[in-house]
Amino acid sequence: xxNSSAAAFNAEAEQTLRESLxxxxxxTIEAAVKFRQTGDPAQINTIILGLLERFMDPDLRxxxxxxxxxxLNILSDLGIDSLTMVEMVMLVEESLGLTVDxxxxxxxxxxxxxxxxxxGKAKTQ
Amino acid sequence: MFEPVSNPLTPEAEQNLRELLxxxxxxTVAAAxxxxxxxxxxxxxxxxxxxxxxxxxxEVRPRLRAGGDxLRIFDDLGIDSLTMVEVVMMVEEVLxxxxxxxxxxxxxxxxxxxxxxxCRxxxxxxxxxPVYVHVAEIVxxxxxxxxFLFVQEATLRTDEARxxxxxxxxxxxxxxxxxxxxxxPASIMLEALGQLAVLYLLKAKRAELTSPVNxxxxxxxxxxxxxxxxxxxxxxxxxxxxxxxxxxxxLGRFQGHITCGTERxxxxxxxxxxxxxxxxxxxxxxxxQPENITSAQTG
Numbered sequence: 001x002x003n004s005s006a007a008a009f010n011a012e013a014e015q016t017l018r019e020s021l022x023x024x025x026x027x028t029i030e031a032a033v034k035f036r037q038t039g040d041p042a043q044i045n046t047i048i049l050g051l052l053e054r055f056m057d058p059d060l061r062x063x064x065x066x067x068x069x070x071x072l073n074i075l076s077d078l079g080i081d082s083l084t085m086v087e088m089v090m091l092v093e094e095s096l097g098l099t100v101d102x103x104x105x106x107x108x109x110x111x112x113x114x115x116x117x118x119x120g121k122a123k124t125q
Numbered sequence: 126m127f128e129p130v131s132n133p134l135t136p137e138a139e140q141n142l143r144e145l146l147x148x149x150x151x152x153t154v155a156a157a158x159x160x161x162x163x164x165x166x167x168x169x170x171x172x173x174x175x176x177x178x179x180x181x182x183x184e185v186r187p188r189l190r191a192g193g194d195x196l197r198i199f200d201d202l203g204i205d206s207l208t209m210v211e212v213v214m215m216v217e218e219v220l221x222x223x224x225x226x227x228x229x230x231x232x233x234x235x236x237x238x239x240x241x242x243x244c245r246x247x248x249x250x251x252x253x254x255p256v257y258v259h260v261a262e263i264v265x266x267x268x269x270x271x272x273f274l275f276v277q278e279a280t281l282r283t284d285e286a287r288x289x290x291x292x293x294x295x296x297x298x299x300x301x302x303x304x305x306x307x308x309x310p311a312s313i314m315l316e317a318l319g320q321l322a323v324l325y326l327l328k329a330k331r332a333e334l335t336s337p338v339n340x341x342x343x344x345x346x347x348x349x350x351x352x353x354x355x356x357x358x359x360x361x362x363x364x365x366x367x368x369x370x371x372x373x374x375x376l377g378r379f380q381g382h383i384t385c386g387t388e389r390x391x392x393x394x395x396x397x398x399x400x401x402x403x404x405x406x407x408x409x410x411x412x413x414q415p416e417n418i419t420s421a422q423t424g
Contacts (some may be wrong), residue, residue, distance in 0.1 A: 023349060023350075083346065083375070083376070083399055086375060087346070087347065087376060087397065088375055090371060090373055090376060090378070094371075102374075102375075109168075
């Protein structure tokens with residue numbers, strides 16, 4: 001998976017991406033495809049929210065529609081525990097073509113933290 | 126080992142070949158003649174299946190004809206080891222190849238045979254040797270134990286684990302599922318796939334598994350895209366298959382499916398297990414990361 005963002009994003013890779021994101025909303029999938037094609041960082045927030053939604057308890061999903069969600073705590077507000085977080089990271093790696101070490105997740109507590117972390121990753125990788 | 130016959134098939138050799146295959150179907154004979162005159166491996170599957178069919182109990186032949194690479198030579202077709210020797214001798218003679226007994230032991234299904242013959246004729250490297258795991262070893266390795274063990278034998282490759290579960294009929298849960306109508310619960314099907322994935326994590330050689338996995342620290346985490354396609358009852362022999370899609374400590378993600386003979390029974394697009402190593406690695410989890418497990422154990 002390392003540095004797969006550098007590799008050509010061909011039709012086959014797009015198919016794989018759509019397959020791994022198939023339980024996410026259509027908007028999430030399109031944003032991820034666009035991100036992989038163009039590297040447009042404006043897509044990242046849509047992708048993050050879509051991935052969070054996919055791993056959240058359906059009862060808690062409406063929280064993502066609230067204003068100012070950046071301060072929401074991943075565990076206490078969204079119910080995503082550390083293990084689910086690792087699951088989500090795997091999907092982030094696959095969909096955005098990034099590599100994340102589990103140790104880097106320390107200190108990530110809120111949605112805003114995730115956005116900043118992924119945006120930083122996307123810039124450096 | 127394998128020397129293609131470059132000389133044309135003499136009338137005498139053709140006569141011998143026809144004689145040798147006289148109890149095989151006409152298309153088998155035709156395919157064999159085609160192969161021997163042209164060395165074209167395209168029709169070789171027909172030859173090999175035709176030879177196997179010749180040695181089968183007539184009642185079992187439709188099973189072979191129905192196809193399916195998952196058909197097991199011993200369990201599904203009833204070919205014992207002595208008959209297997211006869212099949213091998215005839216295949217050797219007809220295709221003019223030599224099959225050694227070591228390699229023969231790894232061939233358990235019709236699919237294995239096809240792949241093996243094709244590799245030999247095309248000079249390709251043989252597929253990775255599967256590791257066969259006997260029931261006693263499964264019991265020794267897995268945390269799940271009878272009466273809640275649903276993998277009775279298994280073969281492991283780097284990219285796949287296959288297992289077998291025969292529904293005996295005396296399983297405790299069949300008494301109530303259902304009343305006077307024993308049907309294997311779908312939850313047990315998923316459990317069986319989960320157990321096979323556990324076996325994979327404990328036994329398979331895989332670069333991402335950097336140290337031995339702790340059998341007491343594997344738990345079922347998630348399952349997506351599940352569909353059951355066939356009702357299974359006592360006497361059914363289920364073939365379980367799981368393929369690792371991604372392994373990244375502390376998670377392993379698999380896809381799985383179950384068949385019974387040539388019929389599809391169930392599939393799960395994703396089964397995710399969490400695991401930890403026997404020797405806890407460096408301070409990776411000082412922040413409590415892989416420890417906060419909230420899921421139910423497989424079993």
